[in-house]
Amino acid sequence: MGVLVVGSVALDSVETPFGEARDALGGSATFFSIAASYFTEVSIVAVVGTDFPPEHVEFLQSKGVDTSGLVVEDGETFRWAGIYGYDLNERETIETRLNVFETFRPEVPERLASSEFLFLANIDPELQLSVLDQVSSPKLVACDTMNFWIAGKRSALEQLVKKVDVMIMNDSECRELAGESNLIKAARKVLDMGPSTVVVKKGEHGALMCGGDSFFSAPAFPCEDVFDPTGAGDSFAGGFMGYLAKLRDVSPSSLRRAVIFGTVMASFSVEEFSVGGMSSLRMADIEERFRMLKELSHFEP
Amino acid sequence: MGVLVVGSVALDSVETPFGEARDALGGSATFFSIAASYFTEVSIVAVVGTDFPPEHVEFLQSKGVDTSGLVVEDGETFRWAGIYGYDLNERETIETRLNVFETFRPEVPERLASSEFLFLANIDPELQLSVLDQVSSPKLVACDTMNFWIAGKRSALEQLVKKVDVMIMNDSECRELAGESNLIKAARKVLDMGPSTVVVKKGEHGALMCGGDSFFSAPAFPCEDVFDPTGAGDSFAGGFMGYLAKLRDVSPSSLRRAVIFGTVMASFSVEEFSVGGMSSLRMADIEERFRMLKELSHFEP
Numbered sequence: 001m002g003v004l005v006v007g008s009v010a011l012d013s014v015e016t017p018f019g020e021a022r023d024a025l026g027g028s029a030t031f032f033s034i035a036a037s038y039f040t041e042v043s044i045v046a047v048v049g050t051d052f053p054p055e056h057v058e059f060l061q062s063k064g065v066d067t068s069g070l071v072v073e074d075g076e077t078f079r080w081a082g083i084y085g086y087d088l089n090e091r092e093t094i095e096t097r098l099n100v101f102e103t104f105r106p107e108v109p110e111r112l113a114s115s116e117f118l119f120l121a122n123i124d125p126e127l128q129l130s131v132l133d134q135v136s137s138p139k140l141v142a143c144d145t146m147n148f149w150i151a152g153k154r155s156a157l158e159q160l161v162k163k164v165d166v167m168i169m170n171d172s173e174c175r176e177l178a179g180e181s182n183l184i185k186a187a188r189k190v191l192d193m194g195p196s197t198v199v200v201k202k203g204e205h206g207a208l209m210c211g212g213d214s215f216f217s218a219p220a221f222p223c224e225d226v227f228d229p230t231g232a233g234d235s236f237a238g239g240f241m242g243y244l245a246k247l248r249d250v251s252p253s254s255l256r257r258a259v260i261f262g263t264v265m266a267s268f269s270v271e272e273f274s275v276g277g278m279s280s281l282r283m284a285d286i287e288e289r290f291r292m293l294k295e296l297s298h299f300e301p
Numbered sequence: 302m303g304v305l306v307v308g309s310v311a312l313d314s315v316e317t318p319f320g321e322a323r324d325a326l327g328g329s330a331t332f333f334s335i336a337a338s339y340f341t342e343v344s345i346v347a348v349v350g351t352d353f354p355p356e357h358v359e360f361l362q363s364k365g366v367d368t369s370g371l372v373v374e375d376g377e378t379f380r381w382a383g384i385y386g387y388d389l390n391e392r393e394t395i396e397t398r399l400n401v402f403e404t405f406r407p408e409v410p411e412r413l414a415s416s417e418f419l420f421l422a423n424i425d426p427e428l429q430l431s432v433l434d435q436v437s438s439p440k441l442v443a444c445d446t447m448n449f450w451i452a453g454k455r456s457a458l459e460q461l462v463k464k465v466d467v468m469i470m471n472d473s474e475c476r477e478l479a480g481e482s483n484l485i486k487a488a489r490k491v492l493d494m495g496p497s498t499v500v501v502k503k504g505e506h507g508a509l510m511c512g513g514d515s516f517f518s519a520p521a522f523p524c525e526d527v528f529d530p531t532g533a534g535d536s537f538a539g540g541f542m543g544y545l546a547k548l549r550d551v552s553p554s555s556l557r558r559a560v561i562f563g564t565v566m567a568s569f570s571v572e573e574f575s576v577g578g579m580s581s582l583r584m585a586d587i588e589e590r591f592r593m594l595k596e597l598s599h600f601e602p
Binding site for chain 2: 086204206215218220222226253294297299300301
């Protein structure tokens with residue numbers, strides 16, 4: 001059955017010190033599904049406007065992504081514009097035009113209601129909850145969120161967090177959700193809110209996974225040429241969920257390997273604008289970076 | 302022969318959100334030597350004033366630190382005062398009174414001139430160079446520095462960097478010395494300046510070591526109770542150098558384990574004010590955290 005993702009499909013305009021892209025393919029569900037497509041079947045539930053270029057749909061399909069849940073509505077596609085400075089960890093949002101996304105009420109096609117692996121990308125937690133209600137008995141549900149919802153829709157978000165298996169969020173979101181500056185304590189607090197696993201993305205500092213009493217610290221891939229960090233987090237989630245869905249296993253050791261595959265996909269994602277870095281990988285490329293991360297973090301006991 | 306360290310011995314006044322300490326034992330050579338003392342013999346070359354409490358000297362001696370190179374000069378001991386906010390990665394220096402440290406010209410006692418392992422803690426690079434000239438044929442020289450010297454004494458610092466084996470610095474210092482925002486590229490640039498190994502300390506994000514074409518990414522120890530980060534970097538360096546001096550081996554695999562022992566010593570150091578966290582450890586405590594770091598970063602190939 002692969003993995004089902006519900007999130008945004010967007011047209012991004014991005015400026016970095018290394019160049020810019022206008023109206024390029026973007027959105028959380030996009031980055032996620034392309035990353036996950038290297039591991040398993042992916043189905044997408046999202047909305048675009050009538051202006052959405054058909055070649056983007058064809059590109060998703062060429063990666064094996066099931067776009068039958070991609071609704072086209074009258075109006076313009078969600079657009080986001082941002083600028084990164086030399087510190088690529090920080091970005092400034094220049095413009096967010098929700099357009100057709102503003103009234104998006106995701107409907108999971110009946111065929112996908114039995115999906116075993118579900119990723120609720122960063123959208124309004126009320127919508128995330130409604131999607132969760134439409135999927136009958138998932139084996140694993142993971143969810144992302146952002147500061148905007150933590151501040152503005154905390155109650156719905158807390159309801160959601162109670163019901164998901166894995167929270168995937170960045171470090172500042174984790175600290176904010178937990179109201180705790182120490183990241184280790186913050187991750188534990190989020191665990192106490194419901195999920196069995198918390199994955200904290202730390203950008204160039206790697207990722208931290210926390211479940212039960214056990215922590216896993218994953219290194220970042222040592223990228224020398226970061227061109228565009230947009231979508232890195234969703235690409236991470238795509239590699240993470242795609243690998244687990246392929247295995248249909250969520251044991252602790254599989255979760256650890258999933259974090260590494262997430263790291264690998266994020267590393268490819270940031271090397272080009274938009275989805276360029278993940279557009280034509282071979283499995284051997286992915287496995288090579290997995291091995292490099294193993295070597296990077298290895299020391300003798 | 303153990304390891305020789307040249308640096309500061311100070312009285313620190315530190316305020317954090319969790320409490321404060323006044324005129325507590327501090328200084329780079331202090332933290333370094335206590336951390337290293339768990340692995341090997343340590344000799345210290347530094348200066349204090351006549352106001353320096355004799356119990357601090359006795360404490361160092363009780364850890365096996367050779368204090369015969371600790372000169373007492375007329376005047377007051379070097380004093381530093383700083384405040385940390387909730388983000389313990391950032392601190393504000395309130396006061397720096399160099400006192401007797403201002404005219405300190407380190408002299409290596411003849412007996413220590415044949416030291417095989419030498420750590421040049423963060424002092425004026427011209428003094429670091431003069432120490433290097435006094436040690437005949439060290440097996441391994443490591444060195445720390447800070448933004449102040451990178452900006453103010455770049456030429457002397459570059460001369461020094463050319464001559465040391467290992468540069469140990471934090472991430473912002475590495476970026477500043479290299480003039481490069483990407484940390485991986487920055488570490489490579491510092492390598493090109495001379496040393497065979499660069500170790501970048503990233504606080505709560507662990508450490509990155511770079512040598513030849515190989516990178517090593519070490520996790521941070523997941524500290525839930527960080528009380529006082531002062532001296533963490535020097536404690537790291539003490540664990541790192543102490544372990545290597547004990548082994549008398551600087552092979553790549555020993556260097557990786559040394560980074561982990563450095564991480565362990567830093568984790569103890571930050572758990573109490575001043576040197577309290579490292580005052581009475583057993584080797585078993587140290588080895589336990591080493592094993593925990595192994596488990597923390599392990600994943601199946």
